Amino acid sequence: MKKEYPCVEVKLWKITHNAKEILSICNKRGIDVIGITKVFCAEIPIVQAILNSGIKKIGDSRILNLQKMKSINCKKMLLRISMKSQSYEVVRYSDISLNSELDVIKELSRTAKMLNIIHNIILMVDLGDLREGVLVKNVIDTVKEIVKFENIRLVGLGTNVTCYGGVIPDENNLGKLVELKKNIMKVFDMDLPIISGGNSSSLYMVMDGTIPEGINQLRIGEGIVLGRETSFGRHIANCYDDAFILKGEIIEIKEKPTVPIGKIGVDAFGKKPKFQNKGIRKRAIVAVGRQDMKVDGLTPLDKNISIFGASSDHLILDITESENSLKVGDIVDFKMDYGCILAAMTSPYVSKYYSEDFICLSS
Structure with missing residues (x-):
């Protein structure tokens, strides 16, 4: 499918x-x-x-x-x-x-x-x-x-x-x-x-x-x-924290500076962004944004990928350290926190798929 x-x-x-x-x-x-x-x-x-x-x-x-x-x-x-x-x-x-x-x-x-x-x-x-x-x-x-x-x-x-x-x-x-x-x-x-x-x-x-x-x-x-209690965020023994996985498609990969060029004003959400200068980095844009979910609740499954930020439609990733040879059209997987799941499951722009697959039980 x-x-x-x-x-x-x-x-x-x-x-x-x-x-x-x-x-x-x-x-x-x-x-x-x-x-x-x-x-x-x-x-x-x-x-x-x-x-x-x-x-x-x-x-x-x-x-x-x-x-x-x-x-x-x-x-x-x-x-x-x-x-x-x-x-x-x-x-x-x-x-x-x-x-x-x-x-x-x-x-x-x-x-x-x-x-x-x-x-x-x-x-x-x-x-x-x-x-x-x-x-x-x-x-x-x-x-x-x-x-x-x-x-x-x-x-x-x-x-x-x-x-x-x-x-x-x-x-x-x-x-x-x-x-x-x-x-x-x-x-x-x-x-x-x-x-x-x-x-x-x-x-x-x-x-x-x-x-x-x-x-x-x-x-x-x-x-x-x-799979966790919410007073202190403790994991519940023998439970999973990855029952819900967000999958997004890469639509651009480019090497670019980490600090925008020009005078900085406010972004699309009325906030003045701050940037850390890390030099030239390999950046990937994934077709998902703040209109779809609470993007600060996302965690890439690839621990060598980090999130630079997001606009309403685009999620910008730092893939410089990733050991995977990512290319346009590839899919990036993310864990989600509770607020992110809530927004994603409510969004009409995010498709939902359900799997009964038990193959992963031993992993």
Whole structure:
């Protein structure tokens, strides 16, 4: 099959492998895993690769992605707190949603009643990261109102840290979530089966054995995709960091100076670039740019290639030290960080290919 470049090549078996490893270490601590699909726009082959690991629930922040997955037989969670204007879609396409606003929950209840169903929600609690969630001091009063809604079932508490404020999950803040559950059980004589303790940033506590007892769910995206926890960037044992590879085609090779000739102003993105004079270097231009992805999240697989910079359409490489005899038309491979994968998988200008090839298992 002829490939269109630039493209992302996804090794589906590596996704399944990573998900299986993470599920195993979490299950040993009594923790369930929600496989998060937003970074790759819920592309069905990758979703299925996650489910092949034994993970039974998936989550996404976009209603459109949940709609895309409607024919997949598994439980689905809406990650981003619900929009009031999308109450019908939330109830229709998610089995459980994360919420923090009483007005929205009231609307979800009204919609669920119209559809003659009960909608499950997790109440999000802000433990200091200052993104979504009810403040700890207001949780009891909020639950008091939630239990009045006929078609809503409060099934748990959740939190999110690291993503906005950079707050690291620890025994203290996640411990507050467990204590809140105990208080709610006493005040309302009700069970909350789910205590959702965050995302891939909480994995380091699972790995270290320090995650508080009572945390029984994590929402894992980057851990599965890149094989690492996100609080400290530690590699997860026996996982892969190269399930997603960007491939770009060389469209020019020239020997040129490393400092532009002339008066330097701002570039196409309004920034004044700085250059280090390395003399004449062999430069390759790859047909991919900032319109396609977050180029500073790229790392060439050839360790002797470095990136000079990029414009909206062109990625400029230093290939002087490469031991490969690169020529125009050749393909250069790159690893991607999370933000780069997110942009590349969203871009209509980047083709996507999926491989089930297991030949590389021994490499």
